[in-house]
Amino acid sequence: xxxxxxxxxxxxxxxxxxxxxxxxxxxxxxxxxxxxxxxxxxxxxxxxxxxxxxxxxxxxxxxxxxxxxxxxxxxxxxxxxxxxxxxxxxxxxxxxxxxxxxxxxxxxxxxxxxxxxxxxxxxxxxxxxxxxxxxxxxxxxxxxxxxxxxxxxxxxxxxxxxxxxxxxxxxxxxxxxxxxxxxxxxxxxxxxxxxxxxxxxxxxxxx
Ligand code: 5GP
Numbered sequence: 001x002x003x004x005x006x007x008x009x010x011x012x013x014x015x016x017x018x019x020x021x022x023x024x025x026x027x028x029x030x031x032x033x034x035x036x037x038x039x040x041x042x043x044x045x046x047x048x049x050x051x052x053x054x055x056x057x058x059x060x061x062x063x064x065x066x067x068x069x070x071x072x073x074x075x076x077x078x079x080x081x082x083x084x085x086x087x088x089x090x091x092x093x094x095x096x097x098x099x100x101x102x103x104x105x106x107x108x109x110x111x112x113x114x115x116x117x118x119x120x121x122x123x124x125x126x127x128x129x130x131x132x133x134x135x136x137x138x139x140x141x142x143x144x145x146x147x148x149x150x151x152x153x154x155x156x157x158x159x160x161x162x163x164x165x166x167x168x169x170x171x172x173x174x175x176x177x178x179x180x181x182x183x184x185x186x187x188x189x190x191x192x193x194x195x196x197x198x199x200x201x202x203x204x205x206x207x
Contacts, residue, residue: 005195006093008115009187010101010108010164013124014154016136018170019102022124025177030184034092035100039065042080045141055085073103073110078149082107093118098188105160112163120187122180123164127171129155 011019027033039055041062050056057065062081066074074083084101092099101111108121126132132154136147161167166183170176191199 005192006095006097006099006118007188007190008093008099008101008111008119009184010103010111010119010121011124012103012105012108012121012157012164014126014132014157015150016132016139016154017124017126018135018173018176019124021173022168022170022177022180023100023102025173026181026184029181030098031188032095032097033100033184034088034095034097036084036089036092036102038082038084038101038103039071040080040082042078042082047141072114073107075104075106075110077104077106078146078153084111098184100184105157105163108163117193118190120166120183120190121164122166122168122183123158123161124168124170124176124180125154125158125161127169 011023013019023035027035037051037053037055039057039062041057041059042054044050044054044056048054048056059081062074062083065071065083065085070085070087071083072086072089074081076082082104084103084107089099101107103111111119112121126135129151133147133151136142136150142150168176168179168183
């Protein structure tokens with residue numbers, strides 16, 4: 001029964017921890033999924049495509065979407081707005097897909113408040129702060145100022161790991177991907193409270 005109902009997998013963790021590479025690596029091995037494309041007001045990075053990596057909008061447009069209650073959650077991260085649009089997520093859940101969110105700790109908090117019974121969450125990080133700094137510098141898509149902001153943010157975010165169901169330390173990409181595949185498969189099997197009640201009634205009715 002739970003195969004048909006959708007579920008949510010929240011991935012959080014510092015920029016540079018390898019969330020995108022991990023998702024790309026596991027996406028073909030975890031069944032029907034919908035990767036939620038967030039809306040953001042941050043400037044597009046080199047190599048990013050509007051509508052693929054994010055929906056890039058102006059602050060005015062973002063505020064209009066807030067007023068129209070189009071977001072499941074939104075937050076200010078590194079001084080820019082980021083939000084998850086409700087419409088596409090609802091459709092994907094109806095189709096029984098595993099909806100994957102790459103959102104920050106504030107977004108995770110909001111999703112847990114609204115949809116905890118179908119949500120599984122994972123915090124992904126590097127083995128050490130030093131390794132995170134190394135990766136952020138070698139990626140070299142951001143200025144020193146932005147990198148420093150991300151490092152400060154990461155230090156605050158790791159303090160909230162205990163709010164997550166799982167911690168994945170991305171030391172070795174293949175090993176971390178294997179762990180994440182197991183978690184994603186289990187996330188799909190999570191049963192919403194309503195369905196548990198239905199199941200118990202049916203189970204008892206067939207004495
Ligand atoms: P980046 O600018 O590196 O793409 O993302 C910065 C941070 O924003 C990451 O921690 C990412 O998880 C978070 N983020 C991306 N989209 C959303 C969203 O829709 N909602 C929230 N709350 N955080 C987001």
